[in-house]
Amino acid sequence: MYFKTIILLLIIIENIQCSVKEWLPNTDISDQNNWLKKESGDKCKGLIFSDINEDQVFIEHLEVEQLVLPKYGKISFGEKGIIQFGKTDNPLNCVQLKPIITGYLMRPDLWKNLDNSTNSATPDVEQLPCWYDEVSFPHGINTSIFMDYETRAVYKNLFENIMLDKNGLGYFSKTTKILPKRQCEDPAGCVCHNEKHICDYLMASLPKPQCEHPIKVIGNCHKLTCGATILIKNILPSLTVNKIKEKLKNYQSDTHVSKVLSNDDEKIIQIVFAEKKFTGNSLIEAQDFYDSLLEETSLHKGEIELVLSGGSLYELDSQLSNLFSIFFGTMLGAVLVFGILCFVSSQRFRNLNLGNRFSIVTARPAFMSARYRNIEDDTRYNFDGQSVIGSVVSLSRSFDNPLYEDFPSTRSTSNETIATKIDDKEKDEEKQGNVQEVVAILEATPEQSSTNGKDELLLKDL
Numbered sequence: 001m002y003f004k005t006i007i008l009l010l011i012i013i014e015n016i017q018c019s020v021k022e023w024l025p026n027t028d029i030s031d032q033n034n035w036l037k038k039e040s041g042d043k044c045k046g047l048i049f050s051d052i053n054e055d056q057v058f059i060e061h062l063e064v065e066q067l068v069l070p071k072y073g074k075i076s077f078g079e080k081g082i083i084q085f086g087k088t089d090n091p092l093n094c095v096q097l098k099p100i101i102t103g104y105l106m107r108p109d110l111w112k113n114l115d116n117s118t119n120s121a122t123p124d125v126e127q128l129p130c131w132y133d134e135v136s137f138p139h140g141i142n143t144s145i146f147m148d149y150e151t152r153a154v155y156k157n158l159f160e161n162i163m164l165d166k167n168g169l170g171y172f173s174k175t176t177k178i179l180p181k182r183q184c185e186d187p188a189g190c191v192c193h194n195e196k197h198i199c200d201y202l203m204a205s206l207p208k209p210q211c212e213h214p215i216k217v218i219g220n221c222h223k224l225t226c227g228a229t230i231l232i233k234n235i236l237p238s239l240t241v242n243k244i245k246e247k248l249k250n251y252q253s254d255t256h257v258s259k260v261l262s263n264d265d266e267k268i269i270q271i272v273f274a275e276k277k278f279t280g281n282s283l284i285e286a287q288d289f290y291d292s293l294l295e296e297t298s299l300h301k302g303e304i305e306l307v308l309s310g311g312s313l314y315e316l317d318s319q320l321s322n323l324f325s326i327f328f329g330t331m332l333g334a335v336l337v338f339g340i341l342c343f344v345s346s347q348r349f350r351n352l353n354l355g356n357r358f359s360i361v362t363a364r365p366a367f368m369s370a371r372y373r374n375i376e377d378d379t380r381y382n383f384d385g386q387s388v389i390g391s392v393v394s395l396s397r398s399f400d401n402p403l404y405e406d407f408p409s410t411r412s413t414s415n416e417t418i419a420t421k422i423d424d425k426e427k428d429e430e431k432q433g434n435v436q437e438v439v440a441i442l443e444a445t446p447e448q449s450s451t452n453g454k455d456e457l458l459l460k461d462l
Contacts, residue, residue: 018133019115019134020113020133021135022111022112023135025102025110027057027144029095031142034100036050038091039095045065045068046065047067047092047093048095049068053070053073054102055074056076057073057075058077058141058142059077060077061082062082062083063086063088066085067083101144104203107203107204109205119256120274121256123260124219126219129155131182136177137178150201154201186259188240188241188269189258192258202221202222205223206222207223209224209225210226210278210312211311211312214310215308217272219260219270225309227273228272228283228308229306230289230305230306231305232304233300239269241258244271247292248289251288253282254274254275256271257271271286273285290304
């Protein structure tokens with residue numbers, strides 16, 4: 001009998017869904033979170049309050065060189081409260097304080113979940129104390145909290161014993177912890193706020209989404225989220241919150257699982273994947289977890305919905321910036337080249353005479369081109385009915401490639417043979433001219449005998 005009772009208690013304790021939520025705002029001037037800056041040396045001017053303080057400050061004992069009071073605000077002293085002026089080593093002596101602002105109970109960013117204080121996947125509504133959570137006010141008399149009576153009605157089970165003044169400010173005489181009157185004993189989890197109009201009182205920051213097409217997470221009343229949600233309907237008894245949390249430990253993204261109310265007032269399990277700085281990794285991990293849930297049919301009846309946001313705006317901005325950089329870089333390069341060309345072709349550039357200034361010498365070509373003279377009468381260079389000029393170069397076939405063309409067999413003559421033939425031709429012409437001169441002389445003097453020995457010898461030599 002006792003053994004069964006102990007087992008039952010262990011099962012209940014294991015499945016208890018409870019967190020410790022701590023209230024952050026306070027009016028303690030010794031808390032460095034309330035300091036604007038701290039001076040030293042000659043800049044030290046005592047303790048300086050901000051011009052306006054919304055909440056009152058309690059002082060027990062204070063030692064400073066001088067004190068600058070707020071223009072608007074309230075400072076209260078305890079029964080033995082005292083302020084001593086003079087030189088002192090008190091750290092508060094050289095401090096300028098921030099404005100003391102009254103914290104509104106329904107601001108999610110003013111609460112800290114001691115079990116997981118940096119989880120970006122937790123919906124705003126569940127960052128506030130749930131009816132089954134433990135609440136801590138660690139600053140005691142220096143606690144700064146505001147709640148109106150309507151808000152207090154929402155938290156009637158938690159804050160009904162908190163003392164409120166006529167303005168709705170709550171005060172505590174010492175460090176206070178408030179334990180819930182009831183606990184969540186449902187293994188599948190409990191809905192944090194049974195009142196749907198909790199969003200009417202919620203005051204949350206609205207950061208700019210870091211993705212395309214952000215999604216609406218149940219519990220984020222006013223802001224949109226980058227990441228993914230998995231909604232499980234028709235929950236089977238075998239599916240517990242702790243079992244899901246154990247599986248989610250294998251993922252790097254921030255995750256949160258809880259039971260919520262759908263738009264149709266149906267109790268469903270919501271699993272949120274998010275990132276502090278969105279990169280898109282949460283989308284991949286949510287898809288992987290969704291696929292693994294589909295395979296475990298013993299935990300649900302198959303009614304699972306996956307909702308994904310769009311990709312990262314950083315990647316889109318990076319792509320657009322690269323596109324614009326390429327476009328404007330190309331345009332700038334084109335304008336620069338065009339400007340250089342215009343300058344080089346201008347008279348001003350020619351007036352610079354850079355060639356003579358820098359002694360620019362044109363390099364000799366790596367090859368010499370042949371020079372040909374236009375010869376109108378080439379009859380002098382015909383030998384055996386063939387033109388010597390034609391053997392030197394044939395303009396009609398001067399650019400033919402011998403590797404790919406079939407040349408007709410032609411008579412070729414070397415440069416040396418051509419030169420020899422030209423010299424022989426000139427000598428023959430000279431001899432023929434001499435003979436013609438002798439013949440002319442002989443015809444002019446017919447009285448001389450043709451048998452003259454000298455004439456015969458001359459003719460023979462010719």
